[in-house]
Amino acid sequence: MGEPVLFDEAMLEDPYARYALLRETDPVHYADQIGAWIVTRHDDVDRILRDPDFSSVITFDAARATGDPLRHLYAFVHSSLVFSDPPSHTRLRRLVSRAFTPASVARLRSWIEETVDRLLDTVEPQRRMDFVSDFAAPLPLRVLAEVLGLTFDPDEQRRLKEACDDFLLPFGRKPADLADEESARAARAGGTLAAAVREALDDAVDQPESLLAALAAASEDGDRLSRDELFATVVLFLIAGHENLTSLLSNGVIALLRHPDQLHLLRQDPTLWPAAVRELLRLVAPNQFIRRTATADVHIGDADIRAGDAVLLVLASACRDPAVHPDPDRLDIGRPRDWPIALGRGIHYCVGGPLAQLEAETAFQRLFTRLPGLRLDTTRIEYANNFNVRLVARLPVTW
Numbered sequence: 001m002g003e004p005v006l007f008d009e010a011m012l013e014d015p016y017a018r019y020a021l022l023r024e025t026d027p028v029h030y031a032d033q034i035g036a037w038i039v040t041r042h043d044d045v046d047r048i049l050r051d052p053d054f055s056s057v058i059t060f061d062a063a064r065a066t067g068d069p070l071r072h073l074y075a076f077v078h079s080s081l082v083f084s085d086p087p088s089h090t091r092l093r094r095l096v097s098r099a100f101t102p103a104s105v106a107r108l109r110s111w112i113e114e115t116v117d118r119l120l121d122t123v124e125p126q127r128r129m130d131f132v133s134d135f136a137a138p139l140p141l142r143v144l145a146e147v148l149g150l151t152f153d154p155d156e157q158r159r160l161k162e163a164c165d166d167f168l169l170p171f172g173r174k175p176a177d178l179a180d181e182e183s184a185r186a187a188r189a190g191g192t193l194a195a196a197v198r199e200a201l202d203d204a205v206d207q208p209e210s211l212l213a214a215l216a217a218a219s220e221d222g223d224r225l226s227r228d229e230l231f232a233t234v235v236l237f238l239i240a241g242h243e244n245l246t247s248l249l250s251n252g253v254i255a256l257l258r259h260p261d262q263l264h265l266l267r268q269d270p271t272l273w274p275a276a277v278r279e280l281l282r283l284v285a286p287n288q289f290i291r292r293t294a295t296a297d298v299h300i301g302d303a304d305i306r307a308g309d310a311v312l313l314v315l316a317s318a319c320r321d322p323a324v325h326p327d328p329d330r331l332d333i334g335r336p337r338d339w340p341i342a343l344g345r346g347i348h349y350c351v352g353g354p355l356a357q358l359e360a361e362t363a364f365q366r367l368f369t370r371l372p373g374l375r376l377d378t379t380r381i382e383y384a385n386n387f388n389v390r391l392v393a394r395l396p397v398t399w
C-alpha cells in the first residue's frame with residue numbers, strides 16, 4: 001500500500017479508521033514518516049510485548065547526565081521501571097510491587113469516594129461543568145498526591161501538573177532540537193519535582209502507612225531503591241497515573257452517554273461497574289501506542305524487523321481488532337472480562353491497574369448517581385494535540 005498519512009489533524013479526531021486500514025492491509029507497516037514499524041494487530045502486539053528480543057530502554061546522551069540542567073530528566077529515564085529491561089527491571093519491579101499491593105490500593109477506596117464527592121459538591125449547584133478541567137483532570141492528580149503524600153493544596157497541585165507537563169517537553173526529542181526556553185522550563189520542572197519528592201520523603205517518616213514510606217522502605221535482601229530510583233518512581237507514578245486516567249474518564253463518559261442501553265444496565269445493577277470499566281478501557285484505550293526497540297532480527301508476518309529498529313505497538317488498535325473483539329467499536333459491558341491489552345502485557349504490565357480500575361469505577365458510579373440527568377452539552381468533541389494519550393481538550397456537560 002502507499003504510505004498512509006499518520007499523525008495528522010484528522011487522526012486526532014478519529015484514529016480508528018486509520019488503525020483499521022493498517023490492520024487489514026499492512027499490519028506490520030514501516031512508516032518512513034517516523035522511521036518506525038507500526039504494529040496494529042492484537043496478536044502481533046501481544047507477542048512483541050512478551051518477547052525478550054524487544055527492549056524498553058530509551059537512550060539519552062549519557063555525557064550530559066551530570067551537572068546538566070536536565071539531569072533530573074536523565075535520572076528519570078535511566079532509573080525508571082518503564083524504561084528498563086531485565087535484570088534491572090526485575091529488581092525495580094519487585095521493589096515497587098512490594099509497596100503497591102492490591103491491599104494498599106483497597107485501603108484508598110473511601111478516600112477516593114470522598115475526593116470524587118468533594119469535586120461533585122463544588123460543581124453540582126452550577127448544573128454544568130467542563131468535565132475535563134472540573135473533574136477528569138483534577139481527580140487523578142489529587143488521588144496521586146494523596147497516595148504519595150505530596151500536597152493537598154489545589155494551587156500546589158496545579159503547579160505539580162504544570163511541572164509534569166514541562167518535565168516531559170524534551171521527551172522523544174534530541175537535546176539539540178530543544179529551544180533554550182523549553183530546556184529551561186524542563187530543567188525548572190525537574191527541580192520542582194525533585195523538591196516535592198524530597199519534601200514528601202521527609203514527611204513520609206511520620207506517615208509509615210503511606211505508599212511513599214513503603215517505597216522508601218521496600219527492600220529485599222538489603223537491596224533498596226536508590227535516591228534516583230525513588231525520584232524516578234514517584235515521577236513515573238505522577239506521569240503514568242494521571243493523563244491516562246483523565247483520558248479514560250473523559251472518553252469513557254462520552255462512550256457511556258452515547259450508549260444509553262449500557263448505562264441503563266449499569267443503573268439497574270451497579271455490580272456491573274467493574275466489568276464496564278474493563279470494557280471502557282478496551283474501547284477508549286488511553287495510551288494509543290507504546291514503543292520498543294528490537295534487539296535481534298525478528299520476522300513477523302511479512303515484515304523483517306532488524307535489530308535496532310524502533311517499533312510502535314498500537315494498543316488502541318489492538319483493543320479494536322475484530323479478530324479478538326467481535327464488533328469492536330461497540331461498547332458491550334457483557335463481553336468477556338479479562339483486562340484488555342490497553343494496560344500492556346508481559347513484564348511491564350501496568351503496575352497501577354488496580355488503582356486505575358478503582359478510581360474509574362468510583363468516579364463513574366458516583367457521577368451517574370449524583371447527576372442522573374448528565375448529558376453532553378456539545379455536538380463536537382475537541383481533542384488535544386497529543387497523539388499518544390487521547391485527551392479530550394474540553395467537554396461541556398450539563399444536567
Ligand code: HEM
Pocket residue numbers: 056081082083093144236237238240241242244245248285286287290291315342343344345347348349350351352353355356
Ligand atoms: C487508565 C489508566 C492507565 C492506563 C491506560 C495505563 C497504561 C499503562 C501501560 C500501557 C503500561 C505498559 C507500558 C509499557 O509496556 O511500556 C503501563 C505501565 C505502568 N503504569 Fe500504567 N496505566 C494507567 C494507570 C496507571 C496508574 C494509576 C499508575 C500508578 C499510579 C500507573 C503506573 C504505571 C507504571 C509504574 C508502569 C510501569 C510498569 C513497568 O514498567 O513494569 N499506571 N501503564
